[in-house]
Amino acid sequence: MTDTTFQPGEEFAVAMDARDTLAHFRARFYLPKTEAGDDCIYLCGHSLGLQPKSASTYIDQELRVWAELGVEGHFQAKNPWVKYHRLLTQQTAALVGAEPAEVVVMNSLTVNLHLMMASFYRPTKERHKILIESSAFPSDQYAVNSQIRFHGFEPASSLLQLMPHAGESSMRDEDIETLIEREGDSIALILLGGVNYATGQVFDMEGITKAGRRKGCVVGFDLAHAAGNVPLRLHDWGPDFAVWCSYKYLNGGPGCVGGCFVHERHARAWELPRLAGWWGHEDETRFKMGPEFHPMAGAEGWQVSNLPILALAPLRAAMEIFSEAGLDRVRSKSVSLTGYIEFLLGLRSSPKFSIITPREPERRGAQLSIRLPSSGRELCDRLAAQGVIGDWREPDIFRVAAVPLYNSYQDVYRFVQRFSAAL
Numbered sequence: 001m002t003d004t005t006f007q008p009g010e011e012f013a014v015a016m017d018a019r020d021t022l023a024h025f026r027a028r029f030y031l032p033k034t035e036a037g038d039d040c041i042y043l044c045g046h047s048l049g050l051q052p053k054s055a056s057t058y059i060d061q062e063l064r065v066w067a068e069l070g071v072e073g074h075f076q077a078k079n080p081w082v083k084y085h086r087l088l089t090q091q092t093a094a095l096v097g098a099e100p101a102e103v104v105v106m107n108s109l110t111v112n113l114h115l116m117m118a119s120f121y122r123p124t125k126e127r128h129k130i131l132i133e134s135s136a137f138p139s140d141q142y143a144v145n146s147q148i149r150f151h152g153f154e155p156a157s158s159l160l161q162l163m164p165h166a167g168e169s170s171m172r173d174e175d176i177e178t179l180i181e182r183e184g185d186s187i188a189l190i191l192l193g194g195v196n197y198a199t200g201q202v203f204d205m206e207g208i209t210k211a212g213r214r215k216g217c218v219v220g221f222d223l224a225h226a227a228g229n230v231p232l233r234l235h236d237w238g239p240d241f242a243v244w245c246s247y248k249y250l251n252g253g254p255g256c257v258g259g260c261f262v263h264e265r266h267a268r269a270w271e272l273p274r275l276a277g278w279w280g281h282e283d284e285t286r287f288k289m290g291p292e293f294h295p296m297a298g299a300e301g302w303q304v305s306n307l308p309i310l311a312l313a314p315l316r317a318a319m320e321i322f323s324e325a326g327l328d329r330v331r332s333k334s335v336s337l338t339g340y341i342e343f344l345l346g347l348r349s350s351p352k353f354s355i356i357t358p359r360e361p362e363r364r365g366a367q368l369s370i371r372l373p374s375s376g377r378e379l380c381d382r383l384a385a386q387g388v389i390g391d392w393r394e395p396d397i398f399r400v401a402a403v404p405l406y407n408s409y410q411d412v413y414r415f416v417q418r419f420s421a422a423l
């Protein structure tokens with residue numbers, strides 16, 4: 001749908017909801033309520049997705065196994081804990097466009113980022129730089145700076161930051177490739193967010209991977225804002241690794257276990273250094289408790305610790321819903337909902353705000369970042385007090401995302417009304 005087909009009146013939102021084939025999924029999530037007991041207008045799935053009602057069933061199931069079987073739950077449970085993570089492998093692989101052996105759910109995002117960099121950031125005197133976005137999420141910045149220092153280099157000379165042109169908010173794809181072409185020989189690792197957390201810009205992951213690999217750089221992506229939001233084809237695009245979290249568009253719950261992709265070409269790269277732990281050891285011989293580490297082939301070989309079953313359980317609930325809906329349908333509604341917010345905001349244009357997210361649907365996901373140069377924080381707080389939930393990122397960005405699984409066109413309509421009134 002293009003914005004020429006959007007209509008300004010509320011009846012358009014009502015009609016769109018009536019013919020939305022994903023509308024029934026909303027009832028499978030808990031919507032936070034206002035004090036008056038109404039559903040909040042929750043546009044914050046880019047930060048924390050909502051709770052699937054089935055999450056507690058999955059958690060209760062494992063609590064019961066623990067109560068009834070104790071340690072035997074590892075092997076005797078209906079879903080034995082030793083391989084519980086594999087219940088998520090197929091769905092995860094489909095979600096990021098990978099082969100099952102290329103993905104694993106484990107740890108959380110920044111931890112996985114460090115595990116990946118321990119293996120894939122191998123700086124030398126000639127090639128020691130890490131390329132990131134200047135507006136990369138702080139945790140990524142801390143992680144890359146600490147890795148650079150860990151290897152005896154200095155961020156001042158080893159960190160290369162992509163900047164938008166003066167007066168622009170998004171990066172130009174061609175600039176990224178030009179920079180890789182120019183500086184590539186000194187770049188050890190390109191680490192970009194698939195979707196930038198601040199602006200919502202989707203990077204051309206395929207083009208960046210090609211450009212990076214052509215210059216001999218390792219390529220990794222932080223897909224925190226991409227997983228479950230935009231289509232991904234990691235296996236075909238060919239980055240070396242990717243990491244993501246599951247608590248945003250995947251609705252796995254606060255601090256939920258993250259995901260990790262390691263391209264098939266590294267499945268048996270035993271020569272790569274890695275930070276090892278017993279859960280990465282070949283599973284057939286793990287419990288022989290030998291002193292030598294023999295990693296599993298594929299992404300599972302990067303696991304370290306045994307599985308946090310109670311954190312994986314709600315992710316199963318969430319991924320089942322996601323798979324049932326299907327990323328194609330989710331993405332198609334997402335493009336429409338985001339276009340609709342933009343259309344309605346466009347009708348109320350004002351010098352008090354501007355949208356900094358790219359306009360082209362293929363260069364953005366669900367999130368729209370609205371720049372509010374003055375009193376934005378206060379506006380965001382006022383909206384929250386009315387049950388309109390987006391979030392604020394310093395210095396001046398109000399982020400909102402309409403999530404196809406539980407947001408409606410009427411949510412969007414009401415949001416824009418409240419936003420304009422609050423302005």
Ligand SMILES: Cc1ncc(COP(=O)(O)O)c(C=O)c1O
Nearest residue numbers: 108109110111137139197224245
């Ligand atoms: C882009 C990005 N990277 C990293 C993180 C940090 O994730 P974690 O706390 O799971 O390590 C976040 C969290 O929101 C994020 O948005």
